Amino acid sequence: MDISKILVNIEQGADSALLLEKALRLAEGSGAKVELFCCCYNASLRNSYLFDKAALSHAEQAYQRHIEAELEPLTTPFKELNIEVDMDVCWHRHQAEAVVQKILRFGPDIVLHPVKQHSRLGHYIFDQADWQLIRECPVPLLLVKQKVWSDGGHVAAAVDPFHECDLPAALDHMILEWARRMVHALEGDLKVMHSFSVLPHSVIFDEHLVTDFESMQHTVRTLHVEALAKLLKPYGLTTDSPAVTLKEKETPQAILEYVDEAHIDILVVGGVARGMVDRILVGSTIERILDDLKADLMVVKPPGFVSSIDHNG
Structure with a gap:
């Protein structure tokens, strides 16, 4: 299926x-058809009409028309290339909720969402709306940074065939399919990476485990290679392919290194719902890499994912 x-x-x-x-x-x-969406809200304007609902409604509509006028010139480059483009402006206090409700109405295949960057420090700011969208967006979400894509888009799928992070089995295939769609649209090349870590020798205290440590490392490595090979077979790739990378280290560090080394433009990862306690204790891979990642990040949900934000809010 195309975009x-x-x-x-x-x-x-x-x-x-x-x-x-x-x-x-x-x-x-x-x-693809493109829709530009803007959620606007002005607390000062709302507070000025707290006791006059009719006047507030009129003011909100006037404010939205003002935003629409600002958006209109942004559609010109699309129209010049005969790309179907439309725009929509809504008044909503909570941006993430508004975006998800728009998704449920419009039915896009993918959402592009910008993330803010500090001008001097080079770090990114992720506010509550960003994290809520990462958790709740029911379609693939492309978090766009202030980094230009290369002419031939380098797209990488980060997969986890052992599902060590509670990833549903079908999610890896969703990640790979979406990576392929992005490659097709950008006329780029598809890369795949997987990372795993063997228990460090320094933390093994049992003398029998020490004796078998090298054997254990070999076994773990072999199992990961076999699982990855099975996952990649339908896509015409093997673990020996130059497009496939295995790294033996913790996933966050492995991803950051890989993106730099392979000059990745878009990294496609899986996103699953996590409980608050789990997120506090160990964090998620996305939370641990997003600020330092020198690439746009595409978050793909597992099949059957349903957002907790409903159509009407």
Whole structure:
């Protein structure tokens, strides 16, 4: 299945040039329809009309028309390439909820969402809306950073055939399928990476385990290679392919190193719901890499995922 609808979340007042450039490239390569969406809200305006609902409604509509007028010029590059483009503005206090509700109405295949960057430090700011979207977005979510894609898009799928992070078995295939779709749209190349860690020798105290340590390392490595080979077979790839990388280290560190070494533009990963206690204790891979990752991150949910945000909010 190809990409037929793209939703682009425009943040009011933000520089959206690179976000739109990436949306344009994806739409041009896939032939998808694009919808520019902006959730606007002004607390001062709302507080000015707390006791006059009719006047507040009129003010909200006028404010939305003002935002629509600002968005209109952004559609021009799409129209010049005969890409079907539309825009939608809504008044909502909570951006993530508004975006998910829009997704449920519009039915896009993918959502592009910008993440903010500090101008001097080079680090990214992830607010509550970002994390809520990562958790709740029911379709693949592309977190777009201020980093230009290369001419031939380098797309990598980060897979976990052992499902050590509670990933449903079907999720790896979803990750690979979406990586292939992005490669097709960008006329790029597909890469695959998997990381695993063997228990370090320094933490083994039992004398029998010490004796068998090298054997254990070999066994674990072999099992991971075999599982990865089985996963990749339907895609015409093998573990010996130059496009496939295995790293023997903790996943967050392995991913960050790999993205730098392979000059990845888009990293496709799986996103699963986690309980609050688990997130506090060990964190998730996404939380541990997102700020330092020098690539855009695409988060894919497992089949059957249902957002807790309903259609009407």
